[in-house]
Amino acid sequence: GNSVTQMEGPVTLSEEAFLTINCTYTATGYPSLFWYVQYPGEGLQLLLKATKADDKGSNKGFEATYRKETTSFHLEKGSVQVSDSAVYFCALSANFGNEKLTFGTGTRLTIIP
């Protein structure tokens, strides 16, 4: 079946540090890949997406590249801010338009000033 594996947290970084959150996946066919972010007390929000191999999704300074050869979709940001503190979820949709998103377990990120 489909699955998503994320690096375990929690992750604590100082402000302006470089961030990487690893995500690898297992899926049949050609899934679409997503990063969602959950700020404290809120629901999930789509952060970025990539729908085919070598696509790079980007938003709010975050980037992730869809690597089919390594089945990975690592999230990166060059300089994190305190406001980036949240839980980050990697997810995939195995079929075009399929309702079922398969989520990773989430990585809690805390940025300290």
Added chain:
Amino acid sequence: NAGVTQTPKFQVLKTGQSMTLQCAQDMNHEYMSWYRQDPGMGLRLIHYSVGAGITDQGEVPNGYNVSRSTTEDFPLRLLSAAPSQTSVYFCASRTSGGLYEQYFGPGTRLTVT
């Protein structure tokens, strides 16, 4: 435009009690879904609907019922609550054309004792 709203925010039930978690959206979205979020397991799809009068099961449907009588509302019913249903429940919606972006509500934290 309130987006996706959920009530209540918190609920404590005793084993065997029943209740309904409410979800409403004001974006005229055709697709609505219910997920549960458990520690170390990410989010899992319970039920979904592709339009009024149409529902289908997701990954973990047992113990839950849904119906969709209007476009706006998608309630989730727990028929006889069990401690295994202690979780955070999220409702989500999207348009039929918004294949990649689901809008999530703020969640309901349910504890079954």
